[in-house]
Amino acid sequence: MKHAESSKTLFSSIQWLFFIFANTVVVPLSVGTAFDVQADVMKMMLSYSFVFTGMACILQGWMGHRYPLMEGHSGLLWGVMLNLGVSASALGMSYTEIGGGVATGILLSGVVVLLLAAFNLISIVQKIFPQMVMTVYLFLLTFQLIFVFFEGMLGITEQGTIDVPVSLLSITIVILVSVLKVKGSTVLSNFSILIGIVVGWILYVFFFPDTSTETISRGMTFSFFPLGAPNLEIGIVVVAFFAGLMNLSNTVASIQTAATLYKEESNQGQYRRSFLITGLFSFVAAAGGLVPYTPFTSSIGFLQSTRILEKKPFFIGGGLLTLAGFIPPVAAFLVTMPITIGNAVLFVAYLQLFGTAYNSLKGTLFNSNTIFRLAMPVLIGVSLMNISPAVFSELPILFQPFLSNGLIMGVFLSIVMEKVVDWEQYQ
Numbered sequence: 001m002k003h004a005e006s007s008k009t010l011f012s013s014i015q016w017l018f019f020i021f022a023n024t025v026v027v028p029l030s031v032g033t034a035f036d037v038q039a040d041v042m043k044m045m046l047s048y049s050f051v052f053t054g055m056a057c058i059l060q061g062w063m064g065h066r067y068p069l070m071e072g073h074s075g076l077l078w079g080v081m082l083n084l085g086v087s088a089s090a091l092g093m094s095y096t097e098i099g100g101g102v103a104t105g106i107l108l109s110g111v112v113v114l115l116l117a118a119f120n121l122i123s124i125v126q127k128i129f130p131q132m133v134m135t136v137y138l139f140l141l142t143f144q145l146i147f148v149f150f151e152g153m154l155g156i157t158e159q160g161t162i163d164v165p166v167s168l169l170s171i172t173i174v175i176l177v178s179v180l181k182v183k184g185s186t187v188l189s190n191f192s193i194l195i196g197i198v199v200g201w202i203l204y205v206f207f208f209p210d211t212s213t214e215t216i217s218r219g220m221t222f223s224f225f226p227l228g229a230p231n232l233e234i235g236i237v238v239v240a241f242f243a244g245l246m247n248l249s250n251t252v253a254s255i256q257t258a259a260t261l262y263k264e265e266s267n268q269g270q271y272r273r274s275f276l277i278t279g280l281f282s283f284v285a286a287a288g289g290l291v292p293y294t295p296f297t298s299s300i301g302f303l304q305s306t307r308i309l310e311k312k313p314f315f316i317g318g319g320l321l322t323l324a325g326f327i328p329p330v331a332a333f334l335v336t337m338p339i340t341i342g343n344a345v346l347f348v349a350y351l352q353l354f355g356t357a358y359n360s361l362k363g364t365l366f367n368s369n370t371i372f373r374l375a376m377p378v379l380i381g382v383s384l385m386n387i388s389p390a391v392f393s394e395l396p397i398l399f400q401p402f403l404s405n406g407l408i409m410g411v412f413l414s415i416v417m418e419k420v421v422d423w424e425q426y427q
Contacts, residue, residue: 009316012308015194016317019302019349020070021334022197022342024053024321027073027291031227034085035095037289041226046335047325048288049073054322056281056293061311061318065251065274067258068314069299071281073291074250075144076407077106080243081291083389083401084236090397098236099227103286105240107230110282110292112245117275122268125248125275128415131360132373134253136414138297138357139374140381140407141253145298145350147385152343169207170344173200177348181305190306193345200341208338226289235398243401244282247294249411251278254295257356261300262309301352369426373417381410 028049032042056071064071084098116125129137153174155166173196180192188195251274259266278293285292303309324330366374384406392400402408 008308009310009313011191011194012306012310012313013316013320015191015306015308016068016313017320018194018197018337018342019346020053020057020072020317020321021050021324022337022346023070023072023296023298024049025335025337025342026339027078028289031078031081031085031289031291034082035099035227035289037095037226041223041289044223045226045289047328047331049290050325050331051322052281052284052288052290052325053293054318054320054325056277057318057321058315059277060274060295061314063273064277065255065258065270065295066311067255067262067295068303068309068311069254069258070296070302071277071293072296073285074247074294075141076247076250076294076405077240077243078291079405079407080239080401083404084239087397087400090393093233093236094228096228097231097233099289100225100229100231101233101236102240103225103228103289104230104232105237105242106244106282106286106292108237109241109244109247110279110286113248113275113279113282117272117279120268120272122271122275125252125271129249129252130418131256131362132418133249133411133414134256135357135360136374136377136381137249137253137407137411138257138353138360139378140385140410141297142350142353142357143382144385144407145353146347149343149347149350153340153347155340165207166204166340169200169203170340172203173341173344174348177345181348186307190308193302193305193349196345196348197337197341200344201337204338204341224287230286239398239401243408244292246408246411247278247292248275250294250297251275254297254299257297257300257360260359261303297356298350298353300356301350304352304355305349367426370423373414373421373423377410377414377417380413381406384409 025046028045029042032045037045053072060066060071061068081102084102085095088095088098116122153167153170155163155170157163176199177192177196180188180195182189184192251271255266255270255274274295278295281293284290324334384404387404389400389404392403395403
């Protein structure tokens with residue numbers, strides 16, 4: 001019995017490690033590419049990302065909100081930073097000028113988040129993000145992630161076409177993980193994600209042995225602000241600052257949905273402690289050239305898929321990722337995991353998030369009038385997600401990161417609609 005429990009903890013920890021890793025590895029690599037940093041700087045950013053992501057997960061689970069929710073790079077801010085990076089030439093600014101402005105905005109938003117936590121002003125944030133706004137956020141987050149992972153698992157080539165053999169393997173892994181989740185025994189169902197990653201990785205290496213992968217060939221080289229030293233490029237600072245504050249919606253949604261999963265009531269202390277850690281790691285992210293951190297609401301889908309709610313494997317998985325950041329050979333091995341396989345497995349894991357979004361409606365009934373409070377922000381947000389950012393190229397450049405981000409605009413529209421319209425009179 002004791003041996004079985006130890007084995008479960010071991011495999012659960014490895015499963016958490018791969019989940020956190022798969023959600024982390026692409027972010028610093030893509031940001032480094034967008035800001036045209038040198039290869040050794042990109043490797044340093046990747047090591048920073050492993051170290052601090054693992055540490056952030058442990059601190060949030062231990063001292064913050066105290067749920068096993070991945071603390072990772074914010075998808076919302078990731079999109080904003082990538083957009084600013086690729087817009088450098090249009091802005092007539094250097095990458096370091098833009099990176100420095102982003103760093104300043106992130107630092108300032110971190111200060112505000114720390115002040116909210118220090119003076120216990122959490123209720124203000126909760127008023128800005130009421131339940132309906134959180135429901136809109138969950139639906140839009142589900143669509144955004146599914147779009148990303150679906151495209152990622154197809155192995156899109158540089159010519160913009162799908163790699164058919166890679167796509168077929170990814171689809172096979174999606175079917176395998178889905179069948180194990182739905183039809184498998186308790187053990188197979190709980191470890192379907194881990195099984196999918198391992199089997200997919202082995203098959204990928206077998207069928208595509210010559211595929212090149214990113215590796216880490218040297219240890220960490222400590223330096224601060226690799227994307228650019230903080231500056232006062234006001235337009236960039238404002239964009240990053242506002243996006244940093246919008247990022248708080250992740251924390252509110254994550255804690256609310258986790259409390260529901262654990263059949264608990266969330267409390268002010270959880271929000272306050274979580275905000276404190278998120279604020280502190282904003283400084284870490286800015287100094288390391290990383291996308292700022294936030295609790296991953298999508299972790300709920302992972303927890304629902306695995307049905308392993310204990311925190312111990314989560315802590316071990318986070319600790320292993322931190323350790324990998326300090327040991328280049330370990331990190332180099334992890335980076336050889338095929339991204340298409342990781343995307344295929346995460347695609348299945350995040351299908352559960354749609355159920356979380358649906359359940360957050362809590363039986364709310366809509367009529368021909370009140371349906372607007374849900375349908376308009378969600379469908380406009382999804383529409384924006386499927387429009388090329390180039391469409392907005394004629395607009396002022398500093399509006400483009402917001403208008404081209406369906407998640408930001410959908411949540412913002414929902415906030416405005418909830419504040420301006422008294423929906424109760426239309427029930």
